[in-house]
Amino acid sequence: MTDLLLLPGDGIGPEVIAEVKTLAALLTPDLALDERPFGAAGFRAAGSCLTDETLAAAKAARAVLMGAVDGVGWTGPRDQRPEAALLKLRAEMGVFANLRPALCFEPLADASSLKRELVEGLDIVIVRELTGGVYFGQPRFIEDLPGGGRRAVDTQVYTTAEIERVARVAFELARGRRNKVTSAEKSNVMETGLLWREVVSELHRRAFADVALEHMLADNAAMQLVRNPRQFDVILTDNLFGDILSDEAAQLTGGLGLLPSAALGEPGKPGLYEPIHGSAPDIAGRGIANPLAAILSFEMALRWSLGRAEAADRLFAAVTAALVAGARTPDIGGSLSTADMGAAVAAQL
Numbered sequence: 001m002t003d004l005l006l007l008p009g010d011g012i013g014p015e016v017i018a019e020v021k022t023l024a025a026l027l028t029p030d031l032a033l034d035e036r037p038f039g040a041a042g043f044r045a046a047g048s049c050l051t052d053e054t055l056a057a058a059k060a061a062r063a064v065l066m067g068a069v070d071g072v073g074w075t076g077p078r079d080q081r082p083e084a085a086l087l088k089l090r091a092e093m094g095v096f097a098n099l100r101p102a103l104c105f106e107p108l109a110d111a112s113s114l115k116r117e118l119v120e121g122l123d124i125v126i127v128r129e130l131t132g133g134v135y136f137g138q139p140r141f142i143e144d145l146p147g148g149g150r151r152a153v154d155t156q157v158y159t160t161a162e163i164e165r166v167a168r169v170a171f172e173l174a175r176g177r178r179n180k181v182t183s184a185e186k187s188n189v190m191e192t193g194l195l196w197r198e199v200v201s202e203l204h205r206r207a208f209a210d211v212a213l214e215h216m217l218a219d220n221a222a223m224q225l226v227r228n229p230r231q232f233d234v235i236l237t238d239n240l241f242g243d244i245l246s247d248e249a250a251q252l253t254g255g256l257g258l259l260p261s262a263a264l265g266e267p268g269k270p271g272l273y274e275p276i277h278g279s280a281p282d283i284a285g286r287g288i289a290n291p292l293a294a295i296l297s298f299e300m301a302l303r304w305s306l307g308r309a310e311a312a313d314r315l316f317a318a319v320t321a322a323l324v325a326g327a328r329t330p331d332i333g334g335s336l337s338t339a340d341m342g343a344a345v346a347a348q349l
């Protein structure tokens, strides 16, 4: 049985996943790894961004680690593009709760575009609903209008059950942290936002009254994140707001190259782990991408799916020690290559 299926994907994906492979060989040589092409690379190799074989391998593994997909130069059918393959993978794996921790490593407090005193000690988790909302809602289309011009439709849709299961994850996570959940939606404008607020409140009353719950409109949450980010502990939000707020949160910690994620479904099912960044076409192929988001995603896989908390602790400590020792890729103010950054973490192991 495969412990960890690697899907390096496109752009900087293979560059950062290469560093995970080196570290895994050192830290957990007994892990059974498998690897498949995915995204545009999958299309080049087998005519599909996500083949049935790769999907079956993902479902059969204990965990999946994805690098990045690149849709920038895609010229094929839109519903077969690399991003659609990633959405299909998430939906088919049933990983509805996406944990995106934004942690400010002390040596990187000056790498944030915010002042050190605002981000020092920052430790928040965004719990993003990942398999519903406007990413998946039907109908969605673009149509020609009789009088000229076109009309595009996306559909934002949520059910009680979809909201409740992801809210449960957020409340449970908060209990092991600072015991606070901020639920972000647009209940002032959107029906899905209103249902979201009602379902979260009701679940809170029923099962999590010991956790502090705050409701916040998502636009205000975006502002509060840059005004005073440490007021948050766990931010619970929908698929689209979670996508946007997590890129914003990444920058608080020094940038997209630092933010890992874990997407979880029902207990016992494999988790999907991905850095939150994309293929970074502007730097791909130059060997300067920051591998830490991918390395920390591997750390989350060890912890959340593979039952290897001790190895995860060691890896996390090695990343911290490498940063304390001054290891920096260009995105966080240094000049190390991707491989040198990986080696700096390996040296600490």
Ligand code: NAD
Binding pocket: 012, 016, 067, 068, 069, 070, 071, 072, 083, 086, 256, 257, 258, 274, 275, 276, 277, 278, 279, 280, 281, 282, 283, 288, 289, 290, 291, 293, 331
């Ligand atoms: P991006 O995340 O690829 O890049 C945004 C910026 O952050 C770029 O300047 C990039 O150089 C920088 N950056 C990202 N990761 C970095 C790293 N590890 N080290 C240093 N710098 C890093 O977002 P984009 O440019 O908007 O999207 C490019 C492509 O990636 C698009 O096709 C998009 O759909 C796709 N994408 C995929 C994923 C994913 O696979 N999970 C996530 C986001 C975007």
Ligand code: IPM
Binding pocket: 069, 083, 086, 087, 243, 276, 278
């Ligand atoms: C992310 C990405 C994806 C998303 C894209 C590539 C489908 O931006 O993982 O944050 O929007 O979920």
Ligand code: MN
Binding pocket: 243, 244, 247, 276
């Ligand atoms: Mn994103």
